[in-house]
Amino acid sequence: MGQAGRPAVLLVEPPHHIHDALRRGADLVISTEAPVSTLAWLPLAAPPLRAYFAPTHAWASTDRAGVTPAELVTQKLLLPPGDFMTRKLLDHAVIRAGLGYASVEECPVSRVIQAQAAASFGVGVLTEHPRFGVRTLPVMDGDEPLVLRLHAAWDPAHHAAPVIHALVRRMATHANAAAE
The missing domain is CATH 3.40.190.10 (Periplasmic binding protein-like II)
Incomplete structure (x- = not known):
């Protein structure tokens, strides 16, 4: 479930708007754009072309x-x-x-x-x-x-920031294991 018991929703945004999605209420974004310094983020994956x-x-x-x-x-x-x-x-x-x-x-x-x-x-x-x-x-x-670098970013002040961080770490571990 998403925030306040709402179902999770997947939104697709153009890469240059992805961080705006956090300001509009998204819990987590995955982007090819480098995260802005005010966000918490981790590298997620780097699949080769x-x-x-x-x-x-x-x-x-x-x-x-x-x-x-x-x-x-x-x-x-x-x-x-x-x-x-x-x-x-x-x-x-x-x-x-x-x-x-x-x-x-x-x-x-x-x-x-x-x-x-x-x-x-x-x-x-x-x-x-x-x-x-x-x-x-x-x-x-x-x-x-040549690799496509993917980053996961979230608001560090988000009420579930520690959970999001743990989820992203698991996702990165899975992505790296799948790439091997």
Whole structure:
């Protein structure tokens, strides 16, 4: 149950408005945006951006450790829309490398992107667990994988702040164990 016996509600906000949700009564927010200093927060997870491709793709038969933005831009890419943080991270990596995309098809649904990649319609870039038999490789930014950093934040004066803190710690432990 939420505050005052109300059922818990999940709200989806644009990343730049997420902390405003706390001021409007949310108990906890999860965001890709860095928390403001007046909030209590913990890092929650840092899933890597991964390239998703069919088992018949040339990358599937190699022992490579990852793919670079330079390799990705040569592919027909299946990407989330430009306002998704996964896409923004990839766009920034491509720009930093001084590159541009050759072919992009956008879709807001990650399962559809994975299904299209599995059917050899292109190479997807996401952070979710693989489905439909796709193969994946991390997208590399130099020697390190590109990661999407997620933070959980809450008001330190919230009446349940210690409980929220404990919940976030458990969530982070679970997220890190699932990533291994």
